[in-house]
Amino acid sequence: MTDPDPLLDRLETNVQAVTDTEKAACMDSLATARVMVDRVIASWDAQVPDEPHDQAVIEVASDLYFRRTARNGVMSVTDSELQPFRINRDPLASARPILRPWLPAGMGVA
Numbered sequence: 305m306t307d308p309d310p311l312l313d314r315l316e317t318n319v320q321a322v323t324d325t326e327k328a329a330c331m332d333s334l335a336t337a338r339v340m341v342d343r344v345i346a347s348w349d350a351q352v353p354d355e356p357h358d359q360a361v362i363e364v365a366s367d368l369y370f371r372r373t374a375r376n377g378v379m380s381v382t383d384s385e386l387q388p389f390r391i392n393r394d395p396l397a398s399a400r401p402i403l404r405p406w407l408p409a410g411m412g413v414a
Contacts, residue, residue, distance in 0.1 A: 309334070311334060311358055311361060311362060311365075312330060312331060312334055314358075314362055315330050315333070315334050315362055315365050315366065315369070316330050318362060318366050319366055319369045319370065321369075329369055329372055330365070330369060332368075333365040333366075333368040333369040334361070334365045336365070336368055337361045337362075337364035337365035337368055337395070338361055338365075340364055340395065340396060340399075341357065341360050341361050341364055341396075341399055341403075344396065344399070344403065345357070345403065345406075348407045348408060350403070350406045350407050350408075351406060352403060352406045353406075356402050356403065356405075356406070359402055360398075360399035360402040360403050361399075363398035363399050363402065364395045364396060364398065364399050366398075367395040367397075367398055368395050371395070
């Protein structure tokens with residue numbers, strides 16, 4: 305039996321996933337986010353501590369999770385008092401500020 309993934313628990317809490325379908329979407333988003341963040345870190349041969357790495361993965365996974373309900377980049381909401389809002393089309397945008405201190409100066413995140 306495998307140990308539960310602590311990042312999956314954090315992601316499910318972050319996006320308020322309750323149903324089995326939402327939790328499955330969290331698993332998919334988390335797997336993709338890990339690949340994306342790790343690829344950026346590897347491309348700069350950076351040494352990122354665990355906590356900022358994990359936070360970057362959670363941020364990217366959250367963006368990927370919410371993209372599934374954001375047709376054309378605009379997320380609709382069910383509460384009549386809230387306005388629809390635009391989802392960032394680049395899921396790594398939220399990870400850039402987190403990873404920036406460990407990347408070469410002036411390079412940013414590709």
